[in-house]
Amino acid sequence: MELRQLRYFLAIAEHGSFSKAAGAVHVAQSALSHQLAQLEDELGQALFQRLPRGVELTPAGRAFHPHALSILRQVDDARNSVTQAEGETVGKVIFGIPHSVSQALALPLLKAVRSALPRVELELTEELTGNLIPQLRTGLIHLAVLFDDGQLDEFRCHPLLEEALLLISSAEAPDAPHGPISLRDALRLPLILPASPHGVRPIIEAAAKQAGLAAPNVVADISSISILRTSLLAGLGHTLLPPMPMQRELERGELRAVPIAPEALTRRVVLCASRHIPASAATLAVTRVVQTLSSQLCLNGSWREGILIATAHRPFIES
Numbered sequence: 001m002e003l004r005q006l007r008y009f010l011a012i013a014e015h016g017s018f019s020k021a022a023g024a025v026h027v028a029q030s031a032l033s034h035q036l037a038q039l040e041d042e043l044g045q046a047l048f049q050r051l052p053r054g055v056e057l058t059p060a061g062r063a064f065h066p067h068a069l070s071i072l073r074q075v076d077d078a079r080n081s082v083t084q085a086e087g088e089t090v091g092k093v094i095f096g097i098p099h100s101v102s103q104a105l106a107l108p109l110l111k112a113v114r115s116a117l118p119r120v121e122l123e124l125t126e127e128l129t130g131n132l133i134p135q136l137r138t139g140l141i142h143l144a145v146l147f148d149d150g151q152l153d154e155f156r157c158h159p160l161l162e163e164a165l166l167l168i169s170s171a172e173a174p175d176a177p178h179g180p181i182s183l184r185d186a187l188r189l190p191l192i193l194p195a196s197p198h199g200v201r202p203i204i205e206a207a208a209k210q211a212g213l214a215a216p217n218v219v220a221d222i223s224s225i226s227i228l229r230t231s232l233l234a235g236l237g238h239t240l241l242p243p244m245p246m247q248r249e250l251e252r253g254e255l256r257a258v259p260i261a262p263e264a265l266t267r268r269v270v271l272c273a274s275r276h277i278p279a280s281a282a283t284l285a286v287t288r289v290v291q292t293l294s295s296q297l298c299l300n301g302s303w304r305e306g307i308l309i310a311t312a313h314r315p316f317i318e319s
Helices: 003-015 018-025 029-043 059-081 099-116 129-138 183-188 201-210 225-233 244-251 281-299
Strands: 048-050 055-057 091-098 120-127 143-147 155-164 166-170 191-193 218-221 239-241 255-259 266-274 306-308
Touching (some): 003 059, 059 281, 099 225, 166 225, 191 239, 225 244, 281 306
Parallel strands (some): 091 120, 091 143
Antiparallel strands (some): 166 239
């Protein structure tokens, strides 16, 4: 298996055509077809199905695709690690961020990386946490912000902060509480939550189980922050989330948020990387920026309900 075969395979998958892929990678179509045939022979599987117009990945091709992409990204990382320009960090870092953290972290992180690491290309991908985990596992992304539910041992994780989950409701909802609410009472309300196992859902279900309470009264599974926001504004139910994803609506008074008390409900936000794939210099540099930035956002109040963790100053490589 050769690196050029992987590049040709990915080009064909991207363009859906041998002729377009050949043009993109600057080789003759016959040479590209020959290299793909050799790759398929080695794997013992057809990777593409020929169609009247172009090609599409077979099931084997779809399974192979993330591995090919991961291998080439690791090769690029290895190359960049030994070709630093006068000590300046260069390279690309693909950073996975959950929908519910994006409002707090995405824009500040882009600005901070551009300022501190001008030759690092940062690509942000916003996904459900359940989708970020397999991408991090296979090397499709270099880093990801995840929520520590006790199931992240396969990754190298560094705690960033804790967030309090609040009961968030339409300001016009007749059953919206005006002050702190117990976890028991909150779970009895009609709730709109992310579908399991995404986002805060496992944390809420685990908290209910630990407290010996009934499962949350979920009336709708919605994993999209924008649709969840619209549903709350329409008065279709309540949710349990940190306030940052709904910050604008809370400031405008369209939504209302109250704490869970006395049993505070929190989630731990952690920065994760693979234990098995070496981190590039660019990846390590971005982790340091994330650590510093998350601390700053907590301390200056920009990350609402963000609570800095005592271990958050420790180097990521030691975690």
